[in-house]
Amino acid sequence: xxxHNPLTPPRKSxxxxxxxxxxxxxxxxxxxxxxxxxxxxxxxxxxxxLLFLGASISRYPLEGYREKCDTSVVxxxxxxxxxxxxxxxxxxxxxxxxxxxxxxxxALGRGATIAGTSTTTGDGGMTDEERGHSQTxxxxxxxxxxxxxxxxxxxxxxxxxxxxxxxxxGGGGMLLGQKISDRVANMRNLxxxxxxxxxxxxxxxxxxxxxxxxxxELREITDWEKPIYVKVGGARPYYDTALAVKxxxxxxxxxxxxxxxxATQDVxxxxxxxxxxxxxRPAVQxxxxxxxxxxxxxxxxxxxxxxxxxxxALALGADAVAIGTAALVAIxxxxxxxxxxxxxxxxxxxxxDDWHEGKDPAGITTQDPELMKRLDxxxxxxxxxxxxxxxxxxxxxxxxxxxxxxxxNLEPEDLVALTIEASAMAQVPLAGTSWIPGKGGx
Amino acid sequence: xxxxxxxxxPLRELNSALHSLSKGANDTAFEIVNPRGSHAVAVGIDSPVxxxxxxxxxxxxxxxxxxxxxxxxxxxGPGVAENMMSGTVVIEGDASQYAGATGRGGLLVIKxxxxxxCGISMKGIDIVVYGNIGHMSAFMGQSGHLVVLGDAGDxxxxxxxxxxxxxxxxxKSLGADCIEKELxxxxxxxxxxxLEKAGVAGVKPEEFKRYGSARKLYNFNIDxxxxx
Numbered sequence: 001x002x003x004h005n006p007l008t009p010p011r012k013s014x015x016x017x018x019x020x021x022x023x024x025x026x027x028x029x030x031x032x033x034x035x036x037x038x039x040x041x042x043x044x045x046x047x048x049x050l051l052f053l054g055a056s057i058s059r060y061p062l063e064g065y066r067e068k069c070d071t072s073v074v075x076x077x078x079x080x081x082x083x084x085x086x087x088x089x090x091x092x093x094x095x096x097x098x099x100x101x102x103x104x105x106x107a108l109g110r111g112a113t114i115a116g117t118s119t120t121t122g123d124g125g126m127t128d129e130e131r132g133h134s135q136t137x138x139x140x141x142x143x144x145x146x147x148x149x150x151x152x153x154x155x156x157x158x159x160x161x162x163x164x165x166x167x168x169x170g171g172g173g174m175l176l177g178q179k180i181s182d183r184v185a186n187m188r189n190l191x192x193x194x195x196x197x198x199x200x201x202x203x204x205x206x207x208x209x210x211x212x213x214x215x216x217e218l219r220e221i222t223d224w225e226k227p228i229y230v231k232v233g234g235a236r237p238y239y240d241t242a243l244a245v246k247x248x249x250x251x252x253x254x255x256x257x258x259x260x261x262x263a264t265q266d267v268x269x270x271x272x273x274x275x276x277x278x279x280x281r282p283a284v285q286x287x288x289x290x291x292x293x294x295x296x297x298x299x300x301x302x303x304x305x306x307x308x309x310x311x312x313a314l315a316l317g318a319d320a321v322a323i324g325t326a327a328l329v330a331i332x333x334x335x336x337x338x339x340x341x342x343x344x345x346x347x348x349x350x351x352x353d354d355w356h357e358g359k360d361p362a363g364i365t366t367q368d369p370e371l372m373k374r375l376d377x378x379x380x381x382x383x384x385x386x387x388x389x390x391x392x393x394x395x396x397x398x399x400x401x402x403x404x405x406x407x408x409n410l411e412p413e414d415l416v417a418l419t420i421e422a423s424a425m426a427q428v429p430l431a432g433t434s435w436i437p438g439k440g441g442x
Numbered sequence: 443x444x445x446x447x448x449x450x451x452p453l454r455e456l457n458s459a460l461h462s463l464s465k466g467a468n469d470t471a472f473e474i475v476n477p478r479g480s481h482a483v484a485v486g487i488d489s490p491v492x493x494x495x496x497x498x499x500x501x502x503x504x505x506x507x508x509x510x511x512x513x514x515x516x517x518x519g520p521g522v523a524e525n526m527m528s529g530t531v532v533i534e535g536d537a538s539q540y541a542g543a544t545g546r547g548g549l550l551v552i553k554x555x556x557x558x559x560c561g562i563s564m565k566g567i568d569i570v571v572y573g574n575i576g577h578m579s580a581f582m583g584q585s586g587h588l589v590v591l592g593d594a595g596d597x598x599x600x601x602x603x604x605x606x607x608x609x610x611x612x613x614k615s616l617g618a619d620c621i622e623k624e625l626x627x628x629x630x631x632x633x634x635x636x637l638e639k640a641g642v643a644g645v646k647p648e649e650f651k652r653y654g655s656a657r658k659l660y661n662f663n664i665d666x667x668x669x670x
Contacts, residue, residue, distance in 0.1 A: 189584045204543040
């Protein structure tokens with residue numbers, strides 16, 4: 001009778017997992033880093049790690065469908081002569097014409113307008129269609145200054161000075177040549193077909209003291225009418241928020257690392273910046289320390305997907321949120337309807353992120369005239385409006401359960417955390433305890 | 443002629459007056475005294491007014507000018523005539539950094555020197571500098587012309603797109619993808635036109651060298667990574 005040593009199954013390294021090995025081989029074969037769109041795909045502490053407590057003996061709820069729960073928000077009340085009033089605190093984040101098709105931008109404008117909220121231009125300027133279909137349009141003032149001009153500044157409803165974004169704090173943009181159509185090239189004053197690099201720093205200011213003067217200039221050009229937002233990526237939220245307030249911002253937009261981008265290096269998206277959840281409390285603390293909470297409004301973005309996320313962001317102290325990726329999904333991005341075509345591109349619905357290549361089967365992140373036709377801007381706008389209304393209703397449902405007659409009355413006290421990490425970041429107690437890491441007590 | 447004394451009149455009143463001129467207004471010549479380094483002087487002009495500033499200004503003088511003629515009888519702080527659309531801005535003294543940044547049109551004349559990043563990200567503006575310019579000038583310049591009668595600092599035209607650069611003196615160093623190019627008849631003609639518009643006398647177009655983009659960095663190539 002022979003003896004066989006027992007076999008153990010092959011064991012793969014946790015460090016060198018299949019994805020890592022494939023990426024090493026891809027880099028070796030192509031000699032270029034991976035560029036893609038969207039935000040981080042790694043799992044990070046997020047709103048899913050928080051729960052609302054709801055009402056109890058000491059907190060009574062409001063009657064659903066009967067007692068009012070207000071969702072309106074005013075943005076830009078600090079200095080602007082014409083602050084913005086929105087019906088819902090869920091806004092549409094900046095996404096450029098160029099990165100997105102004209103139909104996609106129109107759909108975002110239509111959907112936002114039906115839902116009573118704002119949409120935002122991007123790195124490429126303002127199109128007439130976008131202005132025409134957006135009742136409230138925020139005009140981004142970016143380092144590249146592509147498409148920047150005083151007429152559009154004056155026909156905007158607000159101005160957003162972009163310092164950074166969550167997907168790439170400290171990084172500029174890149175619109176690869178294949179997406180540079182005649183119209184995109186013309187709007188950006190560049191030859192067709194070349195890669196368009198967007199600078200990471202503004203060309204005419206550095207630091208908070210300069211920013212204060214830049215904001216003064218923008219206010220003077222627009223006769224102090226427009227709210228001025230300052231958008232930062234989730235890097236140093238306490239100090240960035242404080243410095244934006246010091247520089248004179250009406251609104252601070254804070255974008256965590258789940259926030260999307262049209263295109264940048266995967267290594268950047270996955271390794272630079274902080275999760276949205278980790279950004280909110282330091283930013284709110286900065287506003288409170290300066291006596292400016294609710295006077296300078298805080299908009300949070302990066303991974304907002306549902307009314308629960310909205311309610312949690314507001315409970316942590318935000319005044320409003322912005323959505324980008326979720327809005328694209330609502331209008332048809334990564335829809336399984338196009339699965340066959342995603343497969344041909346070597347991917348699958350839900351994972352498609354080569355937005356920079358301009359081959360989007362859904363006709364959203366493309367300038368290809370044939371692909372663009374696939375997106376009906378009226379229908380897509382309606383879908384976005386539906387989604388925004390559902391999110392708003394969801395947030396109201398939670399707020400009523402917590403006994404709040406305005407979404408802004410939600411508080412950190414209404415929340416608990418499911419994990420120690422989320423508890424530390426959100427500074428709410430671990431569920432079932434009164435313990436917040438770093439705060440003492442048990 | 444409306445006169446604004448910025449030692450007694452708020453900046454807001456000045457810029458508001460410049461923006462509220464009705465079409466066909468007769469009183470279109472403005473004088474500003476005691477600017478005392480104020481920021482955002484005469485910004486957002488959107489009609490063919492004439493503004494004379496008697497003294498030196500701070501940041502962003504004549505920012506986003508669209509059609510006005512602004513003359514500064516002194517020096518200008520950072521970002522003078524930034525993002526100009528059209529019109530003319532003349533600085534009798536020196537200009538600080540970022541002069542003419544992202545300008546899309548019009549003519550900026552600096553009769554003294556300009557500091558670093560003159561013409562950064564220029565998108566169609568014409569800039570004529572009587573003296574020298576600092577480092578990183580015309581960085582990522584997309585279109586327009588930068589004419590320098592004196593010398594240029596380090597890294598001229600780094601990551602240049604299609605802006606055309608003309609320097610009469612020395613260039614300390616060229617930036618990535620910027621090379622010296624042939625001065626052809628059409629360039630001599632354009633130079634002569636710009637020199638005349640800028641009021642430069644006694645200088646011949648043939649005295650300049652032309653610099654432009656080698657266009658090697660227009661599309662990303664891993665083998666050019668050392669250039670970035």
